[in-house]
Amino acid sequence: MAPLTIIAGEIRQRWRHLLLWGVLFALLHQVAMFAALLLRFRAWPNYVTFYDWPGNVLHIIRSTPSVRDMVGIIREEWLIEIGRMNYDYGTGISEWSLNIMPSRLLVLCLLGAMVGLAVSLLHRTACAAPARNGLRATTGLGAFLVALTNVTMSWVVCCATPSWVVGLAMLGLGTSTSLALERSGPLLSVLGFGLLTALILYLAWRKSRPAQQSKGVPAHA
Numbered sequence: 001m002a003p004l005t006i007i008a009g010e011i012r013q014r015w016r017h018l019l020l021w022g023v024l025f026a027l028l029h030q031v032a033m034f035a036a037l038l039l040r041f042r043a044w045p046n047y048v049t050f051y052d053w054p055g056n057v058l059h060i061i062r063s064t065p066s067v068r069d070m071v072g073i074i075r076e077e078w079l080i081e082i083g084r085m086n087y088d089y090g091t092g093i094s095e096w097s098l099n100i101m102p103s104r105l106l107v108l109c110l111l112g113a114m115v116g117l118a119v120s121l122l123h124r125t126a127c128a129a130p131a132r133n134g135l136r137a138t139t140g141l142g143a144f145l146v147a148l149t150n151v152t153m154s155w156v157v158c159c160a161t162p163s164w165v166v167g168l169a170m171l172g173l174g175t176s177t178s179l180a181l182e183r184s185g186p187l188l189s190v191l192g193f194g195l196l197t198a199l200i201l202y203l204a205w206r207k208s209r210p211a212q213q214s215k216g217v218p219a220h221a
Contacts, residue, residue: 003204007117014120018113025112026105033153034082034098040170041084041096049081053102075103083154099152111146114196115139121203138199145192149185
């Protein structure tokens with residue numbers, strides 16, 4: 001049985017399970033970002049703003065002739081903003097905020113589903129403990145890279161722009177160094193998805209191999 005056939009069968013059989021993985025991963029990612037902001041600044045947010053995301057997307061589609069520009073702009077549209085406003089300066093300035101973007105939620109849902117698929121294939125594939133630990137580490141690394149580069153927190157010190165490098169600056173990395181790394185985000189995200197894709201294909205390939213004995217451990221699931 002071909003690896004792609006095995007993957008397709010796994011998705012058909014466990015699509016509800018994978019969907020749950022995706023939704024939970026996206027939600028937990030938002031909760032983790034919110035908790036990180038609370039721990040870093042030790043203060044509760046004092047404002048929540050809801051944006052008309054569907055209306056804004058329709059306006060962008062109608063007013064942007066370039067499809068490429070349209071996709072890029074829609075990708076950065078906000079749905080909800082939760083943050084802390086400092087009113088010591090006139091009408092106020094947002095010191096920090098968590099920005100929830102539907103485009104990033106979709107990416108995180110896909111990431112969660114891929115992690116769930118990898119975990120499912122790993123559980124159904126027999127292999128030695130060291131190899132299993134290595135495959136788990138690869139899954140974790142791929143998920144970490146994608147999750148890290150889809151952080152949408154803003155901090156006034158980092159020009160108040162929601163970006164994944166804000167998390168690095170909050171952890172203590174120099175602001176200028178963090179901002180210099182911002183362009184590496186897409187590359188790291190692609191690398192993370194690439195690791196997960198390669199892992200899923202590898203696990204499906206192992207599952208497709210004929211039953212045989214290797215050092216006393218069956219090579220099939």
